[in-house]
Amino acid sequence: MTILKDILYKVALEAVVGDTGTAVNEIHFDSRKVGSKDVFVAIKGTKSNGHDFIDKAIAQGALVVVCEDMPAEQEKGVTYVQVLDTHKALAVMAANFYENPSANLKLVGVTGTNGKTTIASLLYQLFSKAGFKVGLLSTVEIKVGNETFDTTHTTPDSLVINSFLRKMNDAGVEYCFMEVSSHGIAQERTTALYFTGGIFTNLSHEHLDYHSSFAEYRDVKKRFFDELPASAFALVNIDDKNGPVMIQNTKAKKYTYGLKSYADYKAQILENEFSGLLLKINGQEVWTKLIGNFNAYNVLAIYAASELLGLTTIESLKHISALQAVSGRFQYFISEGKVTAIVDYAHTPDALQNVLETINSIRTRNEELITVVGCGGDRDKTKRPVMGNIASSLSTKVVFTSDNPRTEDPDKIVEEVEAGVEPQNFKKVMSVTNRKQAIKTACQLAQKNDIILIAGKGHENYQEINGERFDFDDLKIVTEYLKQLKK
Numbered sequence: 001m002t003i004l005k006d007i008l009y010k011v012a013l014e015a016v017v018g019d020t021g022t023a024v025n026e027i028h029f030d031s032r033k034v035g036s037k038d039v040f041v042a043i044k045g046t047k048s049n050g051h052d053f054i055d056k057a058i059a060q061g062a063l064v065v066v067c068e069d070m071p072a073e074q075e076k077g078v079t080y081v082q083v084l085d086t087h088k089a090l091a092v093m094a095a096n097f098y099e100n101p102s103a104n105l106k107l108v109g110v111t112g113t114n115g116k117t118t119i120a121s122l123l124y125q126l127f128s129k130a131g132f133k134v135g136l137l138s139t140v141e142i143k144v145g146n147e148t149f150d151t152t153h154t155t156p157d158s159l160v161i162n163s164f165l166r167k168m169n170d171a172g173v174e175y176c177f178m179e180v181s182s183h184g185i186a187q188e189r190t191t192a193l194y195f196t197g198g199i200f201t202n203l204s205h206e207h208l209d210y211h212s213s214f215a216e217y218r219d220v221k222k223r224f225f226d227e228l229p230a231s232a233f234a235l236v237n238i239d240d241k242n243g244p245v246m247i248q249n250t251k252a253k254k255y256t257y258g259l260k261s262y263a264d265y266k267a268q269i270l271e272n273e274f275s276g277l278l279l280k281i282n283g284q285e286v287w288t289k290l291i292g293n294f295n296a297y298n299v300l301a302i303y304a305a306s307e308l309l310g311l312t313t314i315e316s317l318k319h320i321s322a323l324q325a326v327s328g329r330f331q332y333f334i335s336e337g338k339v340t341a342i343v344d345y346a347h348t349p350d351a352l353q354n355v356l357e358t359i360n361s362i363r364t365r366n367e368e369l370i371t372v373v374g375c376g377g378d379r380d381k382t383k384r385p386v387m388g389n390i391a392s393s394l395s396t397k398v399v400f401t402s403d404n405p406r407t408e409d410p411d412k413i414v415e416e417v418e419a420g421v422e423p424q425n426f427k428k429v430m431s432v433t434n435r436k437q438a439i440k441t442a443c444q445l446a447q448k449n450d451i452i453l454i455a456g457k458g459h460e461n462y463q464e465i466n467g468e469r470f471d472f473d474d475l476k477i478v479t480e481y482l483k484q485l486k487k
């Protein structure tokens, strides 16, 4: 049991009706989860308004209601706390409830359109190799030291974040690397956390269904840096035109990294092959198994962050050369019949372009590059034709297919992707809505030395259709078909 007053510490209060000395059990923002003596936080969401469920929460045992609009009538024995912003209040209360666990470890947030999972996961690997106990909050998984937990979000809600940070404290974790998504910032999921550092990767077209404009999307990301404390570091990719924008108003110490512009941390690509990258970082050569130009940025960011966190140059370079690719990020194998199959999470126009350009810069021109790609349902529709255009311009053959259709008609999504194909590329493309059949088609088309790229779902081990998740694994499926077809 916790006393309400303690959980409300630093919450900006508008009005309180009732007793703040009440002892409470748990905090919930979903009425369906509320139990006896809990706190219910009413949130105005994208689909419904939590204020409509206040009565239900009280009926289920809520002793405290935190809200933006005070109900006209108040129940006896229930404490009502009115605040301006319940998202923010929830984050502060979550941090208090779990005793501010972020202050007891070094927490680094990674934000940007692409590269967050890669950088956060590789920093987790690097610091683990360096002998520290490390935590990770990422799209793929949550880690508390060596223990792994499933995750549903890139940046979970503030209760989940703080409960895992608490677990990390209890396990003696010293460093935690977490992805900070734009939804996470907009919904205040990372408010009230103490960050030791922030890293910016890049900004390109994504989530314009949720954010009303690119400028709003950019400003949400920038808010993460605006809110960093003076003691933290803010490390940005200076080759991205929004890198300088991110640190315009930050109080944190500013550092830059880049391949093209003058920067505090600079790298040069010496070799770029299927087997990896040879980089020169601040004058020192380092070999990494990671592939492609964009990974040169990721590796450089990792190097810079590890130095800012106190590792020596020699130590970080040594560990960088031993880093393993992150699940579903440019994961590839060569079949017995010499077909190269690559599975990559590229689900934005920029990521797809980068991956295809990387493959094109490495391959010799005689082989086919067969791309299997689609776009998710209930997400930004404007990226569909753009990705269709990129796939068909940069591949020699394309099989358009479904990603996660969610509640949309998959054939319709495929049509919207196809709409971006220019006439000169019509003959390169075909559409097979069933993703499994699409992968099979690509395998049938492939000959010795050809390359198959399966983009969009990376590590995901399901396909979501109409609210149901079916087992689905791009890597497994392509492996099986290539074997079956004896390729």
Ligand SMILES: CC(=O)N[C@H]1[C@@H](OP(=O)(O)OP(=O)(O)OC[C@H]2O[C@@H](n3ccc(=O)[nH]c3=O)[C@H](O)[C@@H]2O)O[C@H](CO)[C@@H](O)[C@@H]1O[C@H](C)C(=O)N[C@@H](C)C(=O)N[C@H](CCC(=O)O)C(=O)O
Pocket: 029, 030, 031, 032, 042, 043, 044, 045, 046, 047, 048, 049, 050, 053, 152, 153, 154, 155, 156, 157, 181, 182, 183, 184, 187
């Ligand atoms: C669009 C979006 O971001 N939605 C997130 C948001 O939900 P919401 O507030 O809009 O929910 P809502 O359905 O409108 O309900 C409003 C409130 O009423 C409450 N409610 C509702 C029904 C009821 O019976 N009782 C009740 O109390 C809900 O619990 C909620 O508090 O807050 C929820 C709690 O934190 C999230 O789980 C939910 O994520 C949904 C499932 C989602 O799909 N989010 C994706 C888009 C997302 O967040 N992605 C990002 C970025 C990924 C990337 O990097 O590309 C991520 O960080 O994962």
Ligand SMILES: Nc1ncnc2c1ncn2[C@@H]1O[C@H](COP(=O)(O)OP(=O)(O)OP(=O)(O)O)[C@@H](O)[C@H]1O
Pocket: 112, 113, 114, 115, 116, 117, 118, 119, 139, 154, 179, 181, 201, 202, 294, 295, 297, 298, 328, 329, 330, 344, 345, 346, 347, 350, 351, 352, 354, 355, 458
């Ligand atoms: N630095 C980068 N710049 C551009 N593209 C990248 C970069 N790093 C990775 N990518 C591409 O973007 C895809 C997604 O990478 P990653 O999962 O690291 O990004 P993310 O920011 O975590 O994405 P999400 O927002 O979905 O969690 C990769 O599979 C790769 O194709």
Ligand SMILES: N[C@H](CCC[C@H](N)C(=O)O)C(=O)O
Pocket: 154, 347, 375, 376, 377, 379, 403, 404, 456, 457, 460
């Ligand atoms: N974090 C992203 C992942 C998209 C992955 C792609 N496979 C899709 O389903 O659209 C989102 O939820 O928008």
Ligand SMILES: [Mg+2]
Pocket: 116, 117, 118, 138, 139, 140, 154, 179
């Ligand atoms: Mg991610």
